[in-house]
Amino acid sequence: MHTGVSLHFMGWSAPVVRRTAAHLCDRFTTHGIADLSNVLVVVSGSRAGRQLSATLIDVASERRVPLFLPRVVTPRGLMEFLVPAPTSSATESERWWAWIAAMHALDPSARRAICVHEPDPLDVCGWTRLAQLMDRTREFLLGEGVTIGLAAEKAETSPDRDRWAALARLDSTFTIELSRHGLSDGSMDRLNSARARLHRPIGPIVLVGVPELPGMARRLLHHVAEDSPVQALVIAPSSLADRFDELGCVRPDRWSDVDLEREVGLTTNLFTIAHNPTDQADAVLEIIESWSECSPHDLLIGSLDAEVADHLARRGPLCGVQLRRAEGRQLSRSRACQLLLAIEEYTRAWSFRGLGTLVRHADVSRWLAAQLAQPQAAWLPQLDEFAIEHLPRSTREIDPAHPEVVRVIECIDELLRVDHGAAARPEAPLAEWSQRLQQTMTSLSATSDATDTSSADDGYAHVTDILAQIAACRAPEASPRCGFADAVRLVRQQCETVRVPEPSAPHAIDMLGWLELLFDDSPTLVLAGLNEGNVPTATRDALLPDPLRTVLHIPTSDHHAARDCYLLAALTASGRRLRIVCGKVSQDGEPHLPSRLMFSCSDDAVLDRVAIWNDDNRPSPRRPPTLPPSTSSTGGFRVLAPDPSPPRSTPSTPERMPVTSFRDYLASPYLYYLRHVLRLSEVTDASSELDAGGFGDLLHSCLGAFGRSHIADSTDPEVIERYLTTELDQTLLSKFGSTPP
Template sequence: MPRPSRKAFDDHPDLFASAVAPAGGLKRRFLGWERPLVQSVVAHLAADWQGSGALDVSDWLIVVPTRHAGRRLREALAVHAATGDAAVLPPMTVTPDFLTSPDRMENTQVAGKIETLLLWASQLLKLDLEEYRNLFPVDPVERNFGWALKMTGDLLQVRENLNENGLSLGDVARMLASSEMEPERWADLGRLEQRCLRAAGDEGYTDWQVARRKAAAEGVLPATVKRILVAGVLDPSALAITALERHSRSLPVEVLVFAPQDTHGHCFDLWGRPIVESWLQRPIYIPNPESTIHQGGTPAEQAVLTTELLAPYGPRPGTIASLGVADTEVVAPLVKTLDEKDIGAYDPAGRPMSTHGVFHLLRLLSRLCGTRSFAVAAELVRCPDVADTILSIAKEQGISSHLTTLLRELDDLAAEALPDTLDDAIELAPRVLKSKEQSPVLVGFQWLARALKALEGDNFGTALTRFLADVFAARPFRLDIPQDAVFAEIANQIAEVLDVLESPVAELPKETLTAAGRLELLLRMLEEQMYYPERTERDIDLQGWLELLWEDAAHLIVTGLNDGKVPESIMAHQFLPDSVRRVLGLRNNDTRFARDACLMTSIIQLRERTGGRVDFIFGRTGAADEPLRPSRLLFQCADEELPARTLQFFQKPETLSEPMPWQLAWRLQPPPLEDDAGVFQKLSVTQFRDYLTCPFRFYLKHGLRMREVDVGSTEMDAMEFGSLMHHVLEKFAKESPAATSEDPHVIRAEFNQLLDSRLYATFGQRLTVPVMIQSEAARMRLSWWAEKEAEERAKGWRIVTAETPLSPEADPWKISDMIVSGVVDRVERHEEHGIRLIDFKTHSPSTALGGDRKHVEEYHLARIKRTESEEDFPPWMLTQNSLGETVRWTNLQLPLYRLAMERHHAGEKIHTAYANLGKTKADVSLDSWLDLEGRLLESARTCADGIVTSIRGRAFWPPTEKLTYGDDFGHLFFGDPQMAVDPSLISSTTREEASASPVV
């Protein structure tokens, strides 16, 4: 039977308002804006109910735009029935997709989303790309299952968009064959679609989209359905309308339009869809725009503004006011802000399963399968359930451990060995951790390695189930707890995917469908799923834009009203740009605009007639600080109003409340040191330098032993690189026959052998790329130093010893009764020049004033700055340099070496030197400090005495405000340690005094 013509509808709109259309069972009714849509629909459904007995509407099939609209309708029907103290036999409420679901087809085995993904991905991997060059002009960088899965997802999304109008890729290829819209590429797409449809048929499946078109044309409704009502659906797909039109031949079908017929009857088509031409230029009346349209800045600022607008309604605003969220970026900050006001929030759209912890766990497992990366394995170990499982396995093996031990060992392994893969970590853990018994970290990595091997085996499903069972074995589950109920939903989805993976559909080569590929498929399926937490009585709904038509609250607040969100923008698409959509009759930017203009008009006009109010909030920047524009709908006003509204939108928004000056919530209050703390018993030569740099940071680093561990590093830091070089030079001096050689080639070969041995012992057989680059840098520096070694041997310098401790346990050396520790890198002797104490440095010499290289003296002494005076420093810190200038001590390393070694070389000439092993050959040098003697040396001893006295007197305050070099603790102070730290307990002398005050 032919559809009514557009002209007949335009000439006689009242024909379709209450009378049966020529199609026979199709009727359209306008509801007006005098009361909310949900109330009007309820009144329509209950028109024949006498108020006694059950309200029976169970034979109705009601088509609504969203799940939430269906819930609102069922609630409203129950409330209406309760007015007569009666029950309600509810209707079946569905969304338009129900009408075209393959479930409407009987005796048809339809390929689900998982089967379809696998079928298409397998065909993409089998394609001869030369035959599809219009579709794949360039070969993919890596043609694997991951590529095929992503490409399949894109193509299936195109098919889904086309199918809203009942079109296939082949249909579009024929429609565009003579156009200028890339017909060759569409022809390739059509051929690919036919290939995949044949593959599905060979497996006994009907394609999902084909089944949807058949459902629209032949689908069967439940036997209980006697009549159909389409209520407030502004944009049903053409495919859904095809189904409705067919059902209208045998069942009464009514379309309810939420608008008055007298003024807007000509603005809607027969199916209740806004007619584009009627809405593109139609002004939208917004009452009092200067006070009802607000700028919200960032998503967080929009959330704050929303709660301020809700404030007059108290802790239960949901009875009077309601929220609409057009931009999902506003949801998270809005939930947080409402929670701070003790207002619950419920998102009817549900939450993606991708936000659940199980999804995160599976994503890490997928990445680990694909890369065997140590960083991913470490992240997996830090998951609470995984960590508990590892500790449980360790306990079964007789290894007692705690979570802190596990995490500390993980950090130590990452920082010291820099493993790149899980296998590197398993190899290096015994060397780095050196535990007497097997460490929990090693147990955990071995368990992960076994799990990966099982997943790559013949029974992926069993292996994955076993892994998840191990991880969650100790966790109790209760289905009445919302988070636990989600576990059940995820478990069902996992089981469904595993069933498909074990079917003939998944028969891909093992090298193609790897464990990582199977997990990627599983994640893709889970990512598309939503779960719906329970709504509590106090919650306020955070409704999406399309659900606002069903909202009946007097005060409606809509956030995120930005262009691209409302009206929803159909951005440029590689296959379906807006121009192609228009040609194919698909939803496009104009139809979206018409729909959203109609919806906005309706929610405003309802409250205008019923004494309510609508507030609109738009943002200026997004979550990533990207600039945003106000919605075009906000500019859809009369021409004379446009200049004032534009000025209003682009002026600086008023601050709703005076911002508080920024301040710390609390000050850090470090505890006092114990009387027997290590820094009161022994100091290393480098600790003297740290105290001179900053006494407070010395206290944190050496008193409290605070340090930052970089567990994400992929290369050696400066200290680790220096330790590598020192190890090679120590072994060379102590054990190598080449230590006496004057041949640089012999010395260089020995350095290379010692370097390779150390690298293998520390990092294993396979070096990461960053460590390999650093090892070659070390090799080059040692090669340059080999020439210097040979030159010094030729001059008569002989190595006496290396790594000489200043304070051996049997004979400690002290200053002011404080043991001073340290190690002299090398001691050399010359028959004429005496003893030379060498300290190896791997930095390149810095540039001093005047552009010259800094001399070793300048690494120990600093000039007084113009902003400083001598009175700013204690007398013991000041001295005279070799030029007779007043300077201050910044480092006592070589002076302390010199003083300590006098007792081992009495009567001999002693001088000190830095051996610089810098980045360039010019930076490799020997820098002797011949002036370190007499008064200067005694000044160094006086300075050391002063430091010891100050430390014992607990003089750890005030801190140095700005350091010349990196500050390991700077991020704790927010730029101002004086403001961030309360030092009142630092100078406490007993633990009893500390316990009398709270410590943060």
């Protein structure tokens, strides 16, 4: 063990966060002051850091001592703090464009060795996804202290040697592309500094419950430990010291065959087997209902499966249970990203149907109403009626004889900062499109409804930040040229991995990810989705399979399984109330495997757990349980209030009722009143071809013109046919333009 690193075993018992805060205050309080300003604390996740800082404040307040908070970072933040990247380091998007240029510069045979089915040359989005894969792989390897060149050398005897040889050439070309634009690779610079032992001076470092560390972080910690004290707080008893390495991380070989039932009490009665994600969500809600004596602050849900989390988020409010995803909501589900999707669909072909979708977006509709000085109820029906009558395909071929429709299209062109010439000039640098989209987002966010409770999650600020990063590219000539629709799609791609923090709620139960659960002091915990692939976490990487990872000495599936075995042991032994819900199939019916950790027990217990897994007769929840209503004073949706002004005329009471309308009345008296008394009907722009009524109107129009013409009394078939054909062509041209449906 390195002489500069010490281990402190804190045992299993909760509360972990409070005991950690107390330990730090005990160690760094001198002369009545808890001064941690020179201390660097490393925790597994950002939420754990916030929890620790808040608890430190509480502990210092209870002890009535002044407190200077430490700097709290994650393992990645540790590397970035010890070895800051130079200002010339390329941003993420700048690296992507360099990867795309490098791939295009590579000869076709080398590209095929990397990717058998490469994207179409004009598919900018496809090339960007490939660039993101290359960048993630390279960043991961450099974080582990391995270059792509070294990986290629180690892979010479593997079946993938040709691919890695091509990747090494691509990596060299990528570095040249960055240098050509005056940019550097921050991760490579950081690795070189770590190898040269060049890091900023630092005071004491404390690792708190960190079960694994990247290779570069380990290297840096050993260098720092030569001059500064490094302590690892291990959430485990000292009797298990042989299962942890010199930095307090798990040793995979010592956690591969642990009997969790015997060592920490992971008994069979803790498991609940449900069928699909809906059943799992309902099972979690039933468990929460059975713990009704607990307050929301004492409850915690471990969200191990995205499908189950989605169902919980939808079904919880139906049961009066407020849930909050601590990791945040997906930005791709925000109003801003819904707007991007509508813009992409519209600008892909400038279709009238796409226009109908775009103007129905809540913020666009509100902005249009302000521009037109008319409420939506005035201009939207006109747009729909025009679509029904004329079935237009493109907004670029609208007859000026319909000024109300033309005005809407002009407003949308103004909003998107495009004109009718955009179709003739389909490509522009991505940075230019990003600047235009920034202006669009600014215009719409300014009109956001202040009374809408979802405005906090509309995502405009986050999307604008992404656009600003793209627009600020220091090598704009390196950014790809593309059409407007492809530019919007590229922005949407970047939004897919971003999460928007959810606002805290006083009565909400937090849902946490697997790696954040250990560093939470809630006394009750439900794990939802404990299946193979979720826990242990699956290592699915086509470029870095386990055999190559073993040769490169980087984490394999065994490392992840050991880490997850330790985390489950720590959660079980912490003394908190625990229940575990597992699922048998996905929402699509694909079978799930039980987690191998479920069978870390005696042989007899294995048989019991196999039996409950295969017992299809076990009762499964089919509907949300009945729980006390939410304390919120408003519901989750809104219905427009009726117009208080008196109606223009009072509908007469029907004296007779046809059978079909009586059926409507039995189904819904309210809908019957709207449809049969007020005579309201649905107006839609979804038609893509003439219906029977449209054909009838067209036929009547042509025959009516014939009846009023000078040849109405003609008996010559050829004359009549020629007239009707000409009249039909003219009617089609006037109603549908040069491209009729």
